[in-house]
Amino acid sequence: MNLFSASHTFPRNQRLFLLMLGLIIGGWWLTPSCQSSRLGKLPAEVDYNLHIRPILSDNCYTCHGPDANKREAGLRLDTEEGAFSLLEDSQEKYALVPGQPEASILYHRIVDTDPTRVMPPPESNLSLSEREIALLEKWIAQGAKWKKHWSFNVPEKPAVPEVGEAWGQNEIDGFILARLQEADMEPNPEADKERLLKRLSFDLTGLPPTIELQDKFLTDESPNAYESMVDEMLASPHFGERMAIHWLDVARYADSHGYQDDGLRTMWPWRDWVIHAFNQNYPYDKFVRMQLAGDLFDDPNEEELLATGFNRNHKITQEGGVIDEEYRVEYVTDRTNTFGKAFLAMTLECAKCHDHKYDPISQKDYFSTFAFFNQVPEKGLYGTIDAAYADPPRMEITPEMVEQTLSFINMKDSMPVSVMIMADSTEKRPNHVLIRGNYDAHGEEVDPATPHAILAFDTTRFAPNRLGLANWLLDKENPLASRVFVNRLWQEIFGQGIVKTSGDFGMQGDLPTHLDLLDWLSVDFIENDWDIKRLVKLMVMSATYRQQAHTSQDKLSVDPENLFFASARRNRLGAETIRDHVLASSGLLNPEIGGPSVKPYQPEGLWEAATSGRGSLMNYKQDHGDDLYRRGMYVFIKRTVPPPSMLMFDASNRDQCEVRRLQTNTPLQALVIMNDPHVLEAARVLAETLLLDKKLSLDEQIEQAFRRIVCRYPKAAEKQILKDFFAQELNTLSQDEEQAGIVLEVGEKARNKELEPATVAALMRTVHMIYNLEESITKT
Secondary structure (H helix, E strand, O other): OOOOOOOOOOOHHHHHHHHHHHHHHHHHHOOHHHHHHHHOOOOOOOOHHHHHHHHHHHHOHHHHOOOHHHOOOOOOOOOHHHHOOEOOOOOOOEOOOOOOHHHEHHHHHHHOOOOOOOOOOHHHOOOOOHHHHHHHHHHHHOOOOOOOOHHHOOOOOOOOOOOOOOOOOOHHHHHHHHHHHHOOOOOOOEOOHHHHHHHHHHHHOOOOOOHHHHHHHHHOOOOOHHHHHHHHHHOOHHHHHHHHHHHHHHOOOOOEOOOOOOOEOOOHHHHHHHHHHHHOOOOHHHHHHHHHHHHHOOOOOHHHHHHHHHHHOOOOEOOOOOOHHHHHHHHHHHHHHHHHHHHHOOOHHHHOOOOOOOOOOOHHHHHHHHHHHOOOOOOOEOOOOOHHHOOOOEEEEOHHHHHOOOOOOOOOOOOOEEEEOOOOOOOOOOOEEEHHHOOOOEEEEOOOOOOOOOOOOOOOOOOOOHHHHHHHHOOOOOOOHHHHHHHHHHHHHHOOOOOOOOOOOOOOOOOOOOHHHHHHHHHHHHHOOOOHHHHHHHHHHOOOOOEOOOOOHHHHHHOOOOOOOOOOOOEEOOHHHHHHHHHHHHOOOOOOOOOOOEOOOOOOOHHHHHOOOOOOOOOOOOOOHHHHHOOHHHEOOEOOEOOHHHHOOOOOOOOOOOOOOOOOOOHHHHHHHHHOHHHHHHHHHHHHHHHHOOOOOHHHHHHHHHHHHHOOOOOHHHHHHHHHHHHHHHHHHHOOHHHHHHHHOOOOOOOOOOOOHHHHHHHHHHHHHHHOOHHHHEEO
């Protein structure tokens, strides 16, 4: 109700009093001190990268940024030279005059109240907040100090902060604790051994710790017990599998070509190589060079050729009637975009049709980078009938090559396997800027080169081919290669990158929460020969990693996203890992490493409904036996119909390079855990296993199931709930043997008919209940 309306029951004199009071309060609200309060406390020193560039990028770069075709009034605000130059339509007027906001045209235009003059213009649907205006004014008054975008500066190794605390385990903790102290926050204490082991096991192997491993760690009281466990897991062959899952997303690995026909491809030997490379701890620079340019090495061996399959993982059309050159250009585009996102964390694709609107990447830069990948003798249309459409570069892998140089490939058949690899044509294909990105609109001819803003491509040092590109990427003067990988590894271990936008280190990406830490790790990574296992160990050995995951309301109010790492993050397991956890904890998992992809249980009709009626993958033919129980990373990925149970948990369909999976929460996820045949079968098999051990009491059966699945001892109250549930189910199923039989008829693993059906079904449902706990599929 309006206090000053005529209908209000206050007497007239009281209304006048309240009106006067309102005016007084209103006047007070507009005083400078209150304005400052409304704006929030401005930083003592306004920083260009931290405070100003985001404002300009979000509000100004569309019309005054890198894209010359869209630039208005000749004003460019994304470069120092442009921002401080004389305005082209003015006499002795400048957009920015250091130290003088009143003389800076930019300042006058952002505070102008005339809708025909104010910037950004109203029709842009953009506007600056009072705080943003105040920051710009203060920055100009302080001298308008310009800085190069943080990610384009070559990282230097900063000194580790001395925080005078006994909390830290290594250098990482010094940086984290210094930031926490600035925010008047304290880190969490170390997690208990059970939760710490579960976290470590899933992060380093992607599998739950066995009960034997849990007992070993819980009873080891030596000071190096945790480090010994870290070393054991880094040495496990499953480490390579865990690391490869993320790289398969980056490399857009799949078992089908994509597009409408979505026919079969055989790239799994390349996947076996990735696992092998991580297990052998190939230095990151070697790992990258082999994938980008192994075919250009002096006298390359079969392994170096196989590694180049990275650049042939893109989608390929098999549809008749397509324009061959149009799709060939699409494949080169995919390789270029993947290079930018995977290795540079730059959105190169935004510069295909015009100059990038936010980052200093011109369209010429884009097609100069495109040129490195434009020499492959491939067709746009790949068919199985016309042999002319089948000399893309390939290698035949024979069993003999596998007893010799390719022993890491799990080859099950005696027939050779054909895998796509990279090779350049003997005749040089001319490279042009494609006007508006159209495949047939050739503009200026360009030579292979890279964006100058990152690092100029010096042809006296780098050959104008993919090997030269790889050497440019891994050069000590390149500011991005190490930072990008370190950040993504941090993301995999800690749940979120130091730069949250792990695929975008450009102007529109998030700022690093701990740039000094990112730079220290990046330089340290290079100084230690790009050693991936060493970097992983450094991260998981830190006190930051080993913190408890619970948090407080005080911490949530200060840092709701846990950007300061004042606690460990609670993260749901990845899609493949949830499947692996279910299989491993039940004893069903086939731990075989590598080999052809497998087709487990899947709802009927999915492939058939999505097929064009052509191609080699019209019908889904489920595998049987041990192949049903392979790890999630070996499940067949058909791009048009990805594995549904994994897709529900945010797995990538591998259409394009992905460096960070989204995490969604939907009711469908609960339905998967409740109804997926693998989960139900796992619950049955585990129940049978527990019942076959006649020495186990019900208490011990439930305890073992809980420890296998949740990876800790159950609390007394939790155990009692599960015992009561078992008793309830046993009572119900004992009175309906037919229903008990129906409950047990799930999965292809043979039932043990010697066990009493009602008891097995009741324990199966109890185990299934444990699988459905949120904690079961969460790292805590």
